[in-house]
Amino acid sequence: MKMQKVTLTLLSAVLSVGMIAGCGNSTNGSATKSSNAPATDAPKKETATLTMWGGVPAESGPQAVVDAWNAKHPETQVKYERFVNDDAGNLKLDTALSVNQGVDLFVNYQLPILNRRVDAGYALDLSEFKEYNIDDKMGKDAASWKIKEKYYGMPTKKNISFVWMNKNMLDAAGLQMPALDWTLQDMTQYAAKLKADKRWGFVQHTAGYSNIMDGVSAGIGFTKADGTSNLDNADLKPAYEGFFNMMHTDKSMPPLGEQLTSKMPVDTMFLKGESAMLGAGEFVFRSANDLKTNPRSFKIAFATIPKASKDSKDYKYAGGLGDVISINAKSKYKQQAWEFLKWYADGGMMPLAAGGRIPSSKDVNPDEAIKLLLGANEATYDIDSLKKVVFGKFPTQVISLPSQVVDARREEYEKYFLKNQSLDVTLGATSKRHNEFLKQNKK
Template sequence: MLKKWVFSFGIASLLAGLLSACGGGTNNEPAAKPQGSGAPASGSASAPAAAPVTLKLHMWYNVQQDNWDAVFKAFNQKYPNIKVEAVTAGDNNSTEYLKKLDLAAASGDQIDVMMFSSATYYAQRVGLNMMEPLDSYIAKDGYKVSDEYLIDPAIGGKTYGLPGKKVTFFVMLNKDHLDEAKLPIPKDWTWDEFMDYAKKLTKGEGANKRYGTFFYIFPTYNIMALANQMDDPNLVKSDGSSNMDNPLIRKSLEIRKQMEQIDKSAFPYAETASQKLNYRPLYFSQKTSMLLTGDYMIPEAGGTDKVPATFKSVFAPYPKVNKSDPTTTTAGSDMLSVFARSAHKQEAYQFIRWYTTEGIQLQGKYLSSWKKADLNKIIDNLIGGTKTPDMVDKESLLATMKNSIPQKLYIPPAYQDEADKAYASEVDKFNLGEQDLETTLKNAKKKVEEVIQKNSKK
């Protein structure tokens, strides 16, 4: 019976891994004794099991580069009978990691803790029954996820993971270019103002041209004006219906056309796609003045050995549609989950709870989703860990982080990748100037709704 389960589970997982490319016995030991609603993980566990346990954490991060050795050492000092070992290629490629994770699950390899870089990947594997529900552990620890964390990752009323690294989107700007154009650091701005800045920051012609901004090939950049909305910020609404009639999808495409094809204040999409341009070298070589990006760029803002920073970076909130709108930002996080077939579920939960509270702060590499984390200290650690800390403007960064309101976490359907690709197949033609806006919206709507309809029958 177990072999049959592993085989069926493996096939389904491998299929999911291919789609997303954009175990031992069970242990139902109850969770630790409650320590009160405000207690972090280190105080939430009873005495560790007598026998030593080694957990396997599957992820994509580089252990040394991202200071995971310090995390594992600190956890083991707190819980001497529990060790954590990373299973990772260390290449920071989260999509390739998913293929390896699915293969490991299909092969029956030891998996105790899994990480997911997006809600899409998290939701897909919840649908495959890969994760242990954590509600009983959380209840016995005596806290509510929504009280403790900025992001509540519940799906269908159940919690299958806890949020670690918080991802906030903002605009990163070259201070020298702003000063040259006599532009102030934006503290609250609209998309129209963002476009005006890009025009004023664009300079030169031909090979020496400097563009005001750059949009990468990620799906988010095709729904820019929609992506930071508080409700239904995606192609598919939270109730599973189509969001393709949302006027902000039209607005997003109008922004790209205006900037890439008319104002020519953003890198042409044709160059970005054909030359596989990357935002990091373009920004640090000063070929572009602004980046709409995420806080994963903070540790790089002061430069690295490979890509040094020769100018100061300042920060501004994610642009909004109307001046009267709240200053919101997309809500994202790395999710940490316990594998459903782990033989060490209690210990795996202990690590997840500890890491998402205390551990991530001492790691000093990421912003935390824990509401009680010391943001000022974390920012200091992030800036201090860069190659040239003086090149990072703490004041504008801290103000942006404090004043940006995280949207509600959108848990996408398991077929989100399929919907994104259907939409992108039409938007690519529009971004290349090969198809007009009305045709693009019409065809994209039809394709996305066909994906929804097909999957709703399953």
């Protein structure tokens, strides 16, 4: 009996302990379990993946840029999407923006196109970011890209148009490097002295025929005070007459008709020594630095695009800033896109310098940019003239004419250079077509 009582007592104690343990598990089981298990990781942050659209082939610098960023920013990754900077390519980008599909940042190459995207609500007003001063970083030329006094994109590169010069031919002709403010009449005289058998004095890339016209119009205004076209202003005549005289009087420049029908490769002609001077932009560096494809034994020097005449008032040189990068107003990663954009502008874009895209930020070392631009070919260039032209202080302009007016003007000046109509008729027809556009698009 006594043994039975002890056994019951022990059994009662065991059951009591079990009940207590059971109660503990039921009320604080998770805490007990977690105290014995490894600590759980904090929730992982979502990786922000940005897509940047640009017109430069990925292998020409953009891929190296995003690879460098991605290696240091695992929390924000960037993909590059290339679009061709033509009507079809810009339509492709605009379509993607309209449906908000895969666009966080995008590059604008023409002011009228950026204007259109701002009106459509695609581009974010960058004034919401207060810690970065675009005017201070990029200089006064950046203001050309303001829309309603605000930035809807950040200019990131120097837009450079200039005259490429065969320094060896210049020296052989006894010609000095031209002054920075030389005129179209000066260039006409140089071209006449530099021409020779099987060699033009000057060739002009088709995209740059209007550079001098725009330089004049930027100073006097594309429209008059009453809002009508100013593209028939008499101050524009020297810009037309200089090219006409080189084509048809001095014959130091190919006639435009011959250039268009033969699809004349003016860049290659200059690099082969078939022309002493070339009017073109920084994009020629890609070919000029490819000495395997374009071998040459001469040194290249640089001059500014000439003024229309010594009397040109408030003339503005072709150039300014370009590659204006906007943030999609509907991107869900606006802050991350802004951080990338600042990094890109202040030096991250340096891999593009090898292809001629010189960063415009004051934080970028110009000597470093030139070294990347020229690579191992530095000895084949006149560095002093390059620095004066590329980093000189000139009043510049970014073309603001809508593409429809640019096309209409080109159609009219081609008739003049082809000797199909007089200069006065050309200017009058250009002004008339501009006025028609202004009337149709009056807001």
